[in-house]
């Protein structure tokens with residue numbers, strides 16, 4: 183009898199419960215973020231269904247940034263877009279206006295280190311380590327940045343030029359081999375190996391031997407490659423399901439532990455070596471600089487240093503290899519730019535195109551200044567990073583912090599409680615800033631302004647583009663503010679050196695996706711913008727960062743001018 187009464191009571195309660203849930207859902211879906219620009223939400227699916235529809239309109243492997251570009255256009259170019267992905271993910275706001283992106287990244291009195299990083303970055307903990315500079319906050323982050331800043335300063339990196347040139351020389355040999363054999367290959371592989379070798383030498387003071395192939399490369403490289411591949415299994419998907427896959431999590435933890443052991447052993451050996459070294463022959467790597475003031479290598483310093491080396495390996499190899507791949511591709515289909523670039527390199531380095539010629543010039547007294555003279559080369563790199571930024575930044579402020587930005591129409595918007603994705607791809611392709619050529623490869627737009635550093639925070643230049651100049655905050659491939667990229671100078675030096683060694687020596691030809699279209703006589707078709715037409719567009723896919731979808735399949739030949 184009593185049980186019946188309870189059942190009856192529950193039955194009577196059910197409509198109220200349903201009404202309450204419906205009311206809450208309505209609030210979540212329709213009212214809570216009603217002021218934010220968004221696609222029409224569905225009561226059940228939020229924006230998941232609408233997003234899925236956009237994704238299905240093209241190749242499902244395209245990077246989510248490309249889908250965001252399409253949604254922004256559909257929505258009439260709002261400065262930011264809200265996506266309700268609850269309950270699968272927290273609400274997401276994608277920012278495409280440089281004025282708002284700048285407010286998110288800059289230091290203010292209330293938020294000196296800018297908005298906090300997003301908790302979604304914890305997915306990368308096995309790759310970066312739990313104490314990574316990329317995810318650290320507050321004073322802990324500040325101390326790490328201080329400890330490593332001097333290692334990434336220009337004058338220190340210039341002392342590492344011989345080692346960068348040495349690795350670039352090996353890269354040229356590998357491409358020479360492909361040119362001789364004429365075989366098709368994925369350019370991603372030699373580019374990643376090259377940047378692995380450079381980052382290993384520059385930061386860890388070790389030869390990772392990544393360019394020597396699978397048999398000879400260091401175990402760290404093999405394990406790191408295995409670990410990154412666990413993040414690429416659902417490449418292209420915007421909603422990541424691997425958080426539900428406990429097997430993948432276990433695999434990542436096991437790989438991360440083995441990498442940690444190798445790196446901590448390496449740090450201990452180097453520490454002993456540095457302490458035994460005489461002061462007149464100091465080691466030059468970023469690791470040695472960071473251990474300079476360390477008297478005793480306790481467990482905490484060891485783990486912290488290990489996490490930073492892992493973070494440098496991750497952040498420092500993938501991004502730069504992407505820049506190289508897109509640069510070689512765009513050069514292969516833009517003869518005007520290739521010609522200008524080669525002319526600049528001829529003027530600076532003379533007629534010979536071998537890596538040895540470049541090495542000799544750059545290592546001669548005053549050689550470092552040559553890198554500064556490479557203005558067209560720098561404009562090419564800056565333009566590639568505008569069109570194909572490998573990553574953006576994801577931030578989050580818990581509810582109640584009061585992190586408020588001003589929208590372009592002057593109204594305030596509190597960003598608390600929402601994952602904020604400041605999307606460099608959207609900012610870099612904003613028609614209001616870059617005009618009708620926003621999607622075109624035009625390095626000339628940067629001539630006279632090839633700097634990729636923080637730039638001056640001039641209010642006028644950050645405001646609407648009244649002067650015709652591109653506002654400094656509208657180029658943010660390395661992000662801006664206190665959490666900007668610590669390795670940007672290294673990336674710039676690497677890219678310039680590698681282009682100096684290769685751009686005149688090789689002609690690349692894209693195979694498959696992005697291959698040149700040809701007329702009836704087999705000649706490539708030059709369009710009005712000075713670019714060869716392609717059969718299908720090459721595009722980025724999500725592989726932790728944004729990478730060309732097919733690994734950039736290429737053939738390479740020795741250029742007619744090479745000698």
Ligand code: HEM
Pocket residue numbers: 315316317327493494495497498499501502505567571572573574575576659660661664665666667668669670672673
């Ligand atoms: C073209 C190459 C590169 C690009 C486009 C790039 C881009 C970026 C971006 C967008 C961020 C901000 C990430 C965020 O907010 O979550 C960042 C941070 C960072 N990058 Fe790079 N990066 C490049 C090369 C490098 C290199 C060569 C290194 C060398 C170690 C490096 C190390 C780092 C580190 C440690 C941070 C975190 C800085 C901090 O929070 O204090 N990056 N990078």
